[in-house]
Amino acid sequence: MSTSNRKIEHLELCANQDVESHRYDHNLRRNGLDDITMVHNALPGINIKEIDTSTELFGYKLTFPLLIASMTGGHSETRHVNESLAIAAQELGIGMGVGSQRAALEDPDLEDSFRVVRDAAPDAFIFGNLGVAQLKEYGVEGVRQAVDMIDANAMAIHLNFLQEAIQPEGDTDATDGLELIEEVCNKLKIPVIVKETGAGISHEVAQKLCKAGVSAIDVGGMGGTSWAGVEVYRSQEKGDSIGQSLGNLFWDWGIPTAVSIIESNVSMPVIATGGIRTGLDVTKSLAIGASACATALPLVRPAMNGSKDVKKKLELFMAEFKAAMFLTGSATIEDLMHAQIVITGRTGEYLNERGFDTSRFARR
Ligand SMILES: Cc1cc2nc3c(=O)[nH]c(=O)nc-3n(C[C@H](O)[C@H](O)[C@H](O)COP(=O)(O)O)c2cc1C
Numbered sequence: 001m002s003t004s005n006r007k008i009e010h011l012e013l014c015a016n017q018d019v020e021s022h023r024y025d026h027n028l029r030r031n032g033l034d035d036i037t038m039v040h041n042a043l044p045g046i047n048i049k050e051i052d053t054s055t056e057l058f059g060y061k062l063t064f065p066l067l068i069a070s071m072t073g074g075h076s077e078t079r080h081v082n083e084s085l086a087i088a089a090q091e092l093g094i095g096m097g098v099g100s101q102r103a104a105l106e107d108p109d110l111e112d113s114f115r116v117v118r119d120a121a122p123d124a125f126i127f128g129n130l131g132v133a134q135l136k137e138y139g140v141e142g143v144r145q146a147v148d149m150i151d152a153n154a155m156a157i158h159l160n161f162l163q164e165a166i167q168p169e170g171d172t173d174a175t176d177g178l179e180l181i182e183e184v185c186n187k188l189k190i191p192v193i194v195k196e197t198g199a200g201i202s203h204e205v206a207q208k209l210c211k212a213g214v215s216a217i218d219v220g221g222m223g224g225t226s227w228a229g230v231e232v233y234r235s236q237e238k239g240d241s242i243g244q245s246l247g248n249l250f251w252d253w254g255i256p257t258a259v260s261i262i263e264s265n266v267s268m269p270v271i272a273t274g275g276i277r278t279g280l281d282v283t284k285s286l287a288i289g290a291s292a293c294a295t296a297l298p299l300v301r302p303a304m305n306g307s308k309d310v311k312k313k314l315e316l317f318m319a320e321f322k323a324a325m326f327l328t329g330s331a332t333i334e335d336l337m338h339a340q341i342v343i344t345g346r347t348g349e350y351l352n353e354r355g356f357d358t359s360r361f362a363r364r
Contacts, residue, residue: 001169003103004110007074011081013233014225015300021198021226021252021275031223031275032258035347036284039340039362044329051325053318055333057269057292058154058191058215060125063093064318065333066282068310069273069296070129070156070195071303073114074103082113085299086120087307092314095125097156097294101146102134111149118150127193128152132159133171135180140187147190154191156218157181162199162253163227166246167234178212185213196220198227198274200255203263203354216269218294221257224275225297228253258288258347262356265289279320283328287339288361 001009013019021030055065068085072078082098089096098117104110117126128146135143135157147155159177164170185192194201194209195218201209206217228250235243255263257274264270272285273294282293295317302309330336343351343358351358 032256069294070097090121191215200260221274222254
């Protein structure tokens with residue numbers, strides 16, 4: 001199957017099937033954010049109307065610390081989806097990533113499905129996207145081509161080895177990945193974000209990425225869209241029983257988002273992605289160390305309907321975020337980053353086993 005056709009198949013599966021990470025218990029969110037409790041402030045001492053939700057990422061202003069996560073482009077039918085997302089990003093003053101630009105490197109006729117994003121969002125913070133496998137194939141020149149295609153403000157390189165391990169056509173040669181990333185960081189003039197796509201980043205990997213010169217980590221943690229789950233549906237359609245079994249077994253594989261945010265704290269901005277479903281999730285992520293969040297799946301259906309629906313969904317995130325800022329007495333993002341929280345349950349146990357002291361959050 002061509003890269004382009006795979007992109008439209010992914011989008012349709014995500015819109016129509018249950019692809020989230022809760023294979024064995026549909027009431028249980030797996031990203032760990034339900035184990036984070038913001039300590040309520042009964043006397044917040046601020047006026048909700050004066051709360052400032054704006055922040056900066058790489059010097060670009062965001063009215064609200066939420067990005068539209070890398071999703072699509074690369075098929076003519078994805079053009080209107082990207083356009084809807086970009087119009088909303090422009091009007092709300094937030095950032096947006098495009099999906100993997102690999103299809104457009106393979107077929108320049110598809111560039112328009114990405115370029116529409118910059119056309120519709122001339123002032124927004126926009127980041128490009130390629131997989132680490134494409135660095136081997138197209139080199140730094142290919143990355144520059146992707147940057148120029150959308151006049152990108154930053155470039156995301158995605159790591160997707162869970163899905164690759166399950167797809168029969170997957171790229172499972174992970175040798176040289178770090179060296180290739182380091183070369184891109186050295187040669188590209190704009191910030192490089194390394195992002196996982198649903199299995200999270202550990203402290204050890206975060207340290208290696210930091211040394212390689214990466215500008216930010218997008219944790220892409222477990223607990224949101226499961227790409228192993230997506231592969232189960234694709235395997236079913238193809239009658240591939242091995243793919244189906246692998247996808248089911250690894251449906252919830254990975255480092256939960258909440259854990260990965262704390263593990264990736266290695267003195268560079270952390271973007272929290274993976275099951276960010278409400279403005280309260282954004283608040284919690286920032287309180288445990290993220291600089292911004294990104295969300296993908298909740299915007300798929302709205303984006304198919306048009307920019308109005310995307311805006312409506314994002315405005316709900318904003319209202320929820322502001323309410324949580326108010327109830328923790330946080331007048332600014334800086335205040336929120338120091339808000340008191342408690343970490344309990346599996347997330348607390350996981351972090352303690354990994355040697356992270358969670359009690360510091362409640363005492364600051
Ligand atoms: C339809 C769809 C397509 C995606 N395509 C890409 C992609 O091309 N490149 C990438 O880095 N991540 C891609 N992602 C992953 C997201 O950027 C994100 O890391 C992941 O879905 C977790 O966020 P979520 O739980 O909010 O969906 C895609 C996600 C969705 C839902």
